[in-house]
Amino acid sequence: MYTSLEYSTIDNSKWRNLPPPLGFSASSVISKGPSKASGSTSASYVKLKESRAWEFAIAPAKSLPMQAFMLYMSGGGVQIFSMGIVFMLLMTPFKNIAAINTAFAPFEPATTPTKSFSALPLQKVVYVLCNILTLAVGLWKCRGMGLLPTGSGDWLAFESRGLAPEITLM
Secondary structure, three states: OOOOOOHHHOOOHHHHOOOOOOOOOHHHHHOOOOOOHHHHHHHHHHHHHHHHHHHHHOHHHHOHHHHHHHHHHHOOOOOHHHHHHHHHHHHHHHHHHHOHHHHHHHHOOOOOOOOOOOOOHHHHHHHHHHHHHHHHHHHHHHHHHOOOOOOHHHHHHHOOOOOOOOOOOO
């Protein structure tokens, strides 16, 4: 049982005299020229891309509290778990800085060539500084674990002994 409705046979006189729905404006339908919003849309799109680039630039700083909590929970001893977290914390900034142009490529304006150093310079500088801050937190944890040579006792192997001031007579 298949039922079909033939729309070409429906009488148009019944719905032609109905009033337009609330909020409907016939003048907006008739307009054939380019809209005024097209220029502002591209400008707002550029601003949106710039704001997204700023959000991406400060993202490493936003993740620092969580990473600091992970470092706190890993403890101060030299174990495999704490070494893994410190290694991750030290390697991530280098990977991020090495891939900075690829990371900012979606946010670059259409007028600049892709992956250029001149596009979004302030955002890239902030991104590098936030990654250096992450690296500094990792080095601070290494110092706390005793992995960095910071004391004079760590450099005794490179010191030479002077001549003794005493003289022995035999």
